[in-house]
Amino acid sequence: MEPKPRLLAILDIVTTALFVVAVGMVFFYAPTEAVMGQVQRVFYFHVSAGWVGMLSFLTAAVAGIIYLRTGRRHWDIIGLSAVEIGIAFIFVNIVTGSIWARPIWNTWWTWDPRLTTATIMELIYAAYLMLRQGIEEPERRARFGAVYAILGFVSVPLTFMSARLFRTIHPVVIGTNQPGAEGSFDMTPKMLQTFMFSLLTFTFIFIDLLWHRVRLGRLADRVEEIKLKVTV
Amino acid sequence: MMLLQQAPPDTTGYMIAGYVVIFGVMMLYLVSIAVRRRNLERDMEVLKELDKKDS
Numbered sequence: 001m002e003p004k005p006r007l008l009a010i011l012d013i014v015t016t017a018l019f020v021v022a023v024g025m026v027f028f029y030a031p032t033e034a035v036m037g038q039v040q041r042v043f044y045f046h047v048s049a050g051w052v053g054m055l056s057f058l059t060a061a062v063a064g065i066i067y068l069r070t071g072r073r074h075w076d077i078i079g080l081s082a083v084e085i086g087i088a089f090i091f092v093n094i095v096t097g098s099i100w101a102r103p104i105w106n107t108w109w110t111w112d113p114r115l116t117t118a119t120i121m122e123l124i125y126a127a128y129l130m131l132r133q134g135i136e137e138p139e140r141r142a143r144f145g146a147v148y149a150i151l152g153f154v155s156v157p158l159t160f161m162s163a164r165l166f167r168t169i170h171p172v173v174i175g176t177n178q179p180g181a182e183g184s185f186d187m188t189p190k191m192l193q194t195f196m197f198s199l200l201t202f203t204f205i206f207i208d209l210l211w212h213r214v215r216l217g218r219l220a221d222r223v224e225e226i227k228l229k230v231t232v
Numbered sequence: 233m234m235l236l237q238q239a240p241p242d243t244t245g246y247m248i249a250g251y252v253v254i255f256g257v258m259m260l261y262l263v264s265i266a267v268r269r270r271n272l273e274r275d276m277e278v279l280k281e282l283d284k285k286d287s
Contacts, residue, residue: 032240039243042250088261092254099250103243212265219272226279230286
């Protein structure tokens with residue numbers, strides 16, 4: 001059994017501490033927004049989850065490029081791990097957005113460009129997992145996965161830019177809101193600090209989870225190797 | 233002037249729902265990693281035993 005690296009144990013503690021502080025800031029430090037009320041507090045982790053999702057898919061695309069160049073199995077494990085984390089966090093992003101939208105837009109869902117592109121992005125990466133499931137041969141699976149992760153990444157900038165390029169009601173944090181944006185607000189310094197701290201915390205969560213997931217992938221590989229050795 | 237200002241709407245329920253989803257999914261993912269790891273470690277033990285018996 002591979003012992004947990006010391007650096008990972010430290011990262012676990014730091015990440016947990018950051019998360020506790022971030023939660024504290026969201027609930028006790030950031031002021032209540034005057035128009036939206038308490039539901040605005042969802043914004044801090046909603047955006048941070050979206051950030052982690054996009055960072056994950058970027059990691060998967062980069063891992064895909066490196067895998068295609070080197071052929072090292074390690075990069076395939078990183079790509080798969082990143083996609084899995086990305087799917088979980090984009091799911092959080094979409095569902096929390098929907099919950100926020102109910103009192104603010106008066107609907108759970110609307111086929112707005114941002115919501116639509118985010119959903120398509122999520123489905124593209126869900127299909128990545130299905131594609132991998134359907135390929136038996138590990139090298140072929142890794143190669144297809146790498147190409148898919150690179151091509152699928154097109155959906156990430158498209159989702160990010162959708163609220164800036166198309167007519168949308170979804171507010172943006174960085175840049176100018178579209179005239180029809182509903183639910184935008186001016187961040188006070190305390191809100192901005194909470195937001196930036198949440199982004200930092202979720203970046204740590206991403207690194208920590210990725211490391212754990214990659215270790216899991218490596219362990220699965222070793223089990224497969226021994227299984228082959230035993231059965232042959 | 234203060235009397236003219238409206239209190240923010242009560243959207244606490246939605247906030248709680250949002251954070252239930254956030255904490256819930258994160259917790260589920262952590263548990264899924266831990267369970268998968270435990271199962272693989274068990275498999276590893278069994279396979280090592282079989283390998284020892286074979287050799």
